[in-house]
Amino acid sequence: MTAYLLRRLVSLSLSLVAASLVIFLVMEVVPGDPASFMLGINADPGALAALRLQMGLDEPLPLRYLAWVAGLLQGDFGVSYTYRVPVSELISERVMISLPLTLYALALSTLIAFPAGIIAAARRNSAADLSVMGATQLGVAIPNFWFAMILVLVFAVNLRWFSAGGFPGWDAGFGPALKALTLPAIALALPQASILARVMRSSLIDTLEEDFMRTARAKGLSRSQALWRHALRNALIPVLTIIGLQFSFLLAGGIIIENVFYLPGLGRLVFQAITQRDLIVVRSVVIILVFAVIVVTFLVDLAYAAADPRLRRQRR
């Protein structure tokens, strides 16, 4: 297990180095000078030169890369070109929206998908199964931004139960903050729940047909006892994989939903930073997302081991 962990850690850091290099170079190739973006079309050339100097844009490329990486290692992400505050400050503000939103959506998705998938598998071909399958088919097909707009139209514009978007900040209290995240979380969760429910169902059905399930019934367990005690745990591996992927997808992919609900999350930050050529922010956020995805993948690997003792033994 220790050797396995070490191997994973080395590959994790190598991926990070490779990612940092790619991210840095891609940002350099993108046309557009941050300084001229800030000063606009009436800008005085002298003021432009002064600003470029101030922003350190005239230093050679390798030096700037090394300075960036050295800063990252010390937890210093640099100072945003446009906002002129430390990037770490910007990111920590935004993570406080994106991370709770992701977890909220993931929780909703799991809460919906598990019961739905289990019912569908346990009562295969029943009316319940058919309706779950039908609903999830629809859920997979509906794009989440469209669903988000429908939610806004129904619950914000017509019923006025929710704001159409925005985020009051956690200072405003837990209730209002959670309320502001509810519609976005539902919009994000529903398509994910549909996928998860379908995976849960087919994985459970496969497991239910295994020999050990027949043995469990033979030793006197009822159908539902056998399902809960033996089948569910065995069916979890593919479901965990999907949850891990969904977490990364939701964290990095909330950008469209954040735009629909004008939530000041990481996605909006990256989106704005790209159009304003705030390259330092783009780089830092992207590398953090890469880091998060790698860590989550790693955690999912660990979760496999917890769910399946055979994996633990093999890896020792």
Next chain:
Amino acid sequence: MTRTAITAAAVSILALGLAFGPAPALAAKNSASIGMQLEPPNLDPTGGAAAAIDEVVYANVFEGLTRFGADGSILPALAESWEISEDGLTYTFKLRTGVTFHDGSAFDADDVKFSLDRARADDSTNAQKALFADIASVEVVDPATVKVTLSQPNGSFLFNMAWGDAVIVAPETAADNAAKPVGTGPFTFAEWVKGDRVDLARNPDYWGEPVSLEKVTFKFISDPTAAFAAMMAGDLDAYPAFPAPENLTQFEADPRFSVIIGSSEGETILAMNNKKAPLDNIKVRQAITHAIDRQAIIDGAMFGYGTPIGTHFAPHHPAYLDLTAQSAYDPEKSKALLAEAGVTDLTLTLKLPPPSYARRGGEIIAAQLREVGIETEITNVEWAQWLEDVFKGKNFDLTVISHTEPMDIGIYGRDDYYFQYADPDFKAIMADLANATDPAKRTELMQAAQKKIADDYVNAYLFQLPRTGVADAKLKGLWPNSPTQANDMTGVSWEE
């Protein structure tokens, strides 16, 4: 057990929904939420060109010596009055007394000297440094009097001092204005939740007439669909520059809202690269202007909102000349001019920045040019790319853009400006204009300048960008026009 688990899950989901019932009704309103499309990158109007900066802080947080009124006139602000010497070189400003900055420090002549010297210094990053170019020296006469000496007479000096880039800042706080603006205005900066909103609060110590609103929130909602939903849901009280003209009829039909159509300082043009063959041939440029049907673009891209223009000047300006007839829609004449110029099989690049006037308008222009035998290659570009490629690199044939700075016809006299005109005769007119202080003479020169660029067919002038706003029908006092980039909230109040 299965069932209890499922029931528990279902109940918790339902409870989550029910916990957030309808919001309680608000008490009498003395605050306003204003929607804006772009978030300002920082809040220092003296350190960036982004229009969004001025749209939050101009007249609300910061004030200059002079200021723009709602109709574009120049009014006294921190300068109570001024005297101009006979030769037009010396301006003596009498400053208001009893004015304090939001941090409590007193405002006086030293602050004026500091602000003007800072803006024109060598290491200044003021985006509109040209506004201060003619200042030779700034002298403090006494705490309430400042004498500004110019190196040459400048008829638009008072106008220049009204810009957001020329506001007065305090030496102690100037460096922090980007994140924590400290000015002398009727509102103080309260909070900036980045990516979401900026809150301003009423300044109890304001020198002038106190404002009616206790709190103003600027919310940044760039997506037009989201902006529409936010107005409809009542999250916003006004959206002074609403990004989607196609939604305006829906607001007009709804008694809860009033739609405010005004004029902006945005001359929307089809800019041409005057030094690049065959656009260096005036006949080709003239042919392009005659190929364009302005009304079709206004109807198609702007849903009918917009005033056709025939030169680079705002139609609401008293000195405006209507020269649209000179470049009227006439495809036959256009074809004849192209034949005269000996140009056949012409293909031009057309680069379009993100705003809908450019993207939609560009498609219509491409179709109109095809009618006279000019093909276009359309490239959609982001702003940063436009600045790099078109503005700086001059790597384009045609582009559609709105020049939103007030009174910016002077750009036609700039060397190396992106459409590469810089005609010596035009520069001479501009030099005379700078020296002229007599109003009649100034009008005459401004008209000569308008005529000159129309005669040279520098660009194809399309329409004046409208300012299309939506507001709660009870919210009064918003500026209908935008003589400068601003959302002046000083006169805004709720109707009883």
